[in-house]
Amino acid sequence: MNALVVAPLLIPLATLVATLFARPWPRAVAALSLAGALALTGAGLALVALAAQGGILASQAGGWAAPYGITLVIDRLSAAMVAITGIVGSATIVFALARDEDPARGRDFHALVHGLLVGVCGAFITGDVFNLYVWFEVLLVGSFALLVLGGGRRRLAGTVVYVVLNLVATMMFLLAAGLLYGASGSLNMALLAQAFAAGEVPVTAHAAVVLMLTAFSIKAALFPVFGWLPASYHVAWTPVSALFAGLLTKVGVYALIRLVTLFWPEAGIAHEVLLWVACATMLIGVLGAAAQVEVRRILSFHIVSQVGYMILGLALATPLALAGAVFYLIHHIVVKANLFFIGGIAARLTGSERLAAMGGLYAHAPWLAVLFAIPALSLAGIPPLSGFWAKFVLVEASLDARAWVAAGVALVTGLFTLLSMSKIWNEAFLKPHPAGEGSGSAGSGSGGDGSGGGLRSADGLRPALWAVGALAAMTVAIGLAAGPVMDYAVAAAQQLAAPAAYIDAVVRAGGN
Amino acid sequence: MEIVVALTVGVLVAIGIWMMLDRGLLRVVLGVVVLGNGVNLAVFSAGRLDGLAAAFASAAGAPALAANPLPQTLVLTAIVIGFALFVFALAVLERSWALHGHVETDRITAVAEEPAPDLPAPRDAA
Numbered sequence: 001m002n003a004l005v006v007a008p009l010l011i012p013l014a015t016l017v018a019t020l021f022a023r024p025w026p027r028a029v030a031a032l033s034l035a036g037a038l039a040l041t042g043a044g045l046a047l048v049a050l051a052a053q054g055g056i057l058a059s060q061a062g063g064w065a066a067p068y069g070i071t072l073v074i075d076r077l078s079a080a081m082v083a084i085t086g087i088v089g090s091a092t093i094v095f096a097l098a099r100d101e102d103p104a105r106g107r108d109f110h111a112l113v114h115g116l117l118v119g120v121c122g123a124f125i126t127g128d129v130f131n132l133y134v135w136f137e138v139l140l141v142g143s144f145a146l147l148v149l150g151g152g153r154r155r156l157a158g159t160v161v162y163v164v165l166n167l168v169a170t171m172m173f174l175l176a177a178g179l180l181y182g183a184s185g186s187l188n189m190a191l192l193a194q195a196f197a198a199g200e201v202p203v204t205a206h207a208a209v210v211l212m213l214t215a216f217s218i219k220a221a222l223f224p225v226f227g228w229l230p231a232s233y234h235v236a237w238t239p240v241s242a243l244f245a246g247l248l249t250k251v252g253v254y255a256l257i258r259l260v261t262l263f264w265p266e267a268g269i270a271h272e273v274l275l276w277v278a279c280a281t282m283l284i285g286v287l288g289a290a291a292q293v294e295v296r297r298i299l300s301f302h303i304v305s306q307v308g309y310m311i312l313g314l315a316l317a318t319p320l321a322l323a324g325a326v327f328y329l330i331h332h333i334v335v336k337a338n339l340f341f342i343g344g345i346a347a348r349l350t351g352s353e354r355l356a357a358m359g360g361l362y363a364h365a366p367w368l369a370v371l372f373a374i375p376a377l378s379l380a381g382i383p384p385l386s387g388f389w390a391k392f393v394l395v396e397a398s399l400d401a402r403a404w405v406a407a408g409v410a411l412v413t414g415l416f417t418l419l420s421m422s423k424i425w426n427e428a429f430l431k432p433h434p435a436g437e438g439s440g441s442a443g444s445g446s447g448g449d450g451s452g453g454g455l456r457s458a459d460g461l462r463p464a465l466w467a468v469g470a471l472a473a474m475t476v477a478i479g480l481a482a483g484p485v486m487d488y489a490v491a492a493a494q495q496l497a498a499p500a501a502y503i504d505a506v507v508r509a510g511g512n
Numbered sequence: 513m514e515i516v517v518a519l520t521v522g523v524l525v526a527i528g529i530w531m532m533l534d535r536g537l538l539r540v541v542l543g544v545v546v547l548g549n550g551v552n553l554a555v556f557s558a559g560r561l562d563g564l565a566a567a568f569a570s571a572a573g574a575p576a577l578a579a580n581p582l583p584q585t586l587v588l589t590a591i592v593i594g595f596a597l598f599v600f601a602l603a604v605l606e607r608s609w610a611l612h613g614h615v616e617t618d619r620i621t622a623v624a625e626e627p628a629p630d631l632p633a634p635r636d637a638a
Contacts, residue, residue, distance in 0.1 A: 134589065134593070137593045141597070148607075154629070156607055156608055156611055157620045159604055160624075164544065164601075167597060174552075175554055178556075178583060178586065179558065181583060182557070182558030182559075351630050
């Protein structure tokens, strides 16, 4: 059982090392990398199955009991996050197999992706505040190198923004961790939660938590500190930006959910603030998207907007709202990564990601149109896709909590999201390609037909389509089988809403 | 002692933020370092500053007036991580100089806002 708890850390770490040793053989690197990501998915699903039995698994590193050892905790939420991390990681690696433009880039890519996955999984399963900081740094280092992978002026410029803003956020987190320790004498989340519940902490500890939540808000790209995200995500290589879009802000959201539910389980002033932040994030994100004219920049602003929904669930703090936030988290990671993948394929086929220079994809590649429609409609919340259930639960929870403004903002944001998606649909898919039609035949453009324009063939994109198809199938599956997924989310929310079981599991897991 | 450390932290953080508001990327990167050192010092101070003895526990027991070693180890970790990130930031700075010919932050961010370039035809890229 303990071996399974540390598996989400050991698998990507071992894969990272293996890919470094296999560096001279690109095919071996890709195979190892994919095997590692699939193994991580398997471990994640096994953890989900284990967590679904209701217990919370805690493991103390090195067998040291709670205040001294670093705690790893698996509850329903963290198990689901690990599984979804494995799925998105696998899809990213499969997608990257299709883009054989630069073999050297591909090789480094795999090691860095697994470095990132170690950090992401670590952040999901750790039960210690300082350890969370370390995992944040691990994923940050991986993400820095991934973002700049391939080089170029524009990519480097985006990286500058990303690096500086994320360093500031991490320092705020470190400072908050230090102050929290100074004020409370503990860094273990469960013991801190116990002390907070018993009212044994000075008010400065609460202040330190506020500072920490501010740092996570920057990571999660909440209003008003989201500016770095749409300024940097669109410059990365397609699989990289999809991986970032799926996972990175969600680590911030996860940390917010984890700490707020543990330290302040009762709704209070922090929830009030978060509610308004969530509304502003939803609205500003979607309005920002309306002003954009490039596929990935539109999608980047939608990340901001969608994060608002999850924070809305957290801010309402009722079990139903938390369940909505958990469901939203699961659904959103899949959908958002997939939209970035499809945006990359669309750009590859049309030769640009500026909407004005795109077009004709519906006639050229009808399968891509279908694959785009699934996540796009899901993002906007059209039944029966996964996004509908996520939004439905959150709006219902808002109405239950008499948060009329929040419910209204959530609905309006859904409407604007649909508008934004139909903008991409009209410009990239329906409108004829500006540089002369591809004369309607899918195979005519095979090989480079001049640098100027025309639609290009989808040759060599097969693995990318598998990745996109698999994620789209998952979106449909989550939508159709919403019952079991929602049951899981509700049970996860019950665990979050009653932190006593979490604390108990950590305290009992003492050394051996 | 605490007051001196608190003031030092405050001054370091202020200098760091002031430098990060500068237009030159070099000063921004150095500002991050100064800010990081201020933060490290703050974390360090969480372990009591009046501890006269090092926290070595022997069979006879721990000394009565020992500093808490945990924040010291935390800071050690943070220094190492911070150093790695600083090196990466310097590499980014160096590449920015090479590619842009200048290191002015607002001109660099303007590059990231430029319209996306058209992709080369697949044959050329392969």
